[in-house]
Amino acid sequence: MSILQRGRLISRFVAVIRRLDPEETADVVNGGYDDDFDEILPVQDGTSLGADSRREMDAIRLRCQIHRPSKTGFDKDGLTRGGHELETDLHVTLFMKDLEDAGLVDSNHVPVIKVGDRIESIEDLGGNTQWSWSYPPGLLVNDVEPRGYGAAIVGTPKFNLVTLHCHVPLMAEGT
Numbered sequence: 001m002s003i004l005q006r007g008r009l010i011s012r013f014v015a016v017i018r019r020l021d022p023e024e025t026a027d028v029v030n031g032g033y034d035d036d037f038d039e040i041l042p043v044q045d046g047t048s049l050g051a052d053s054r055r056e057m058d059a060i061r062l063r064c065q066i067h068r069p070s071k072t073g074f075d076k077d078g079l080t081r082g083g084h085e086l087e088t089d090l091h092v093t094l095f096m097k098d099l100e101d102a103g104l105v106d107s108n109h110v111p112v113i114k115v116g117d118r119i120e121s122i123e124d125l126g127g128n129t130q131w132s133w134s135y136p137p138g139l140l141v142n143d144v145e146p147r148g149y150g151a152a153i154v155g156t157p158k159f160n161l162v163t164l165h166c167h168v169p170l171m172a173e174g175t
Contacts, residue, residue: 064094
C-alpha cells in the first residue's frame with residue numbers, strides 16, 4: 001500500500017518518547033508498584049529526593065504533529081480545572097505507518113505506546129529541541145486514541161493516525 005493512500009502529517013516535528021518498562025520498574029528494590037493502586041512508588045533507598053521506581057526503555061523518535069486544544073470555544077465542555085487554570089493539554093499525533101515501521105504496533109494493529117509512557121521532548125526535523133520536559137513531573141501520556149481512516153482506495157480502511165493526549169502543568173512547559 002502506498003503512503004499516499006494512508007495520508008501524511010502536515011506540520012511535522014519529532015517526538016522523543018520514553019516507554020515505561022513495567023518489568024524493570026517492578027523489580028526496583030525498595031520500590032516498584034503500590035499494591036493497592038498499582039502506582040509507581042518512590043525509591044526508599046535515600047539516593048535522591050523525589051526519585052521514584054520508574055524505569056524506561058530506550059528513547060524512540062517518531063515524526064509527529066502537535067496540537068494544543070483551545071481553552072475557549074465549542075470544543076471546550078465548559079468545565080475548568082479550577083483556580084487560575086495553570087494547566088494545559090497537548091495532543092501529539094503520530095503517523096501509524098511510522099509506528100508500524102518502528103515495530104510499535106501489536107498483532108491486532110494496536111499501538112504499543114500506552115498510558116503512562118512519557119514524551120521527553122519535541123524536536124524539529126533537524127534534531128533541534130523545541131520543547132523538553134524534565135521528569136518529574138514530565139509529560140505523561142494520559143490517553144492513546146486511534147484517529148483517521150486514510151483514503152483506503154484499495155482494500156479495507158485502517159487507522160492512519162494515533163493521537164497521544166497529554167496533560168502539561170504550566171510550570172513544566174518548555175523546561
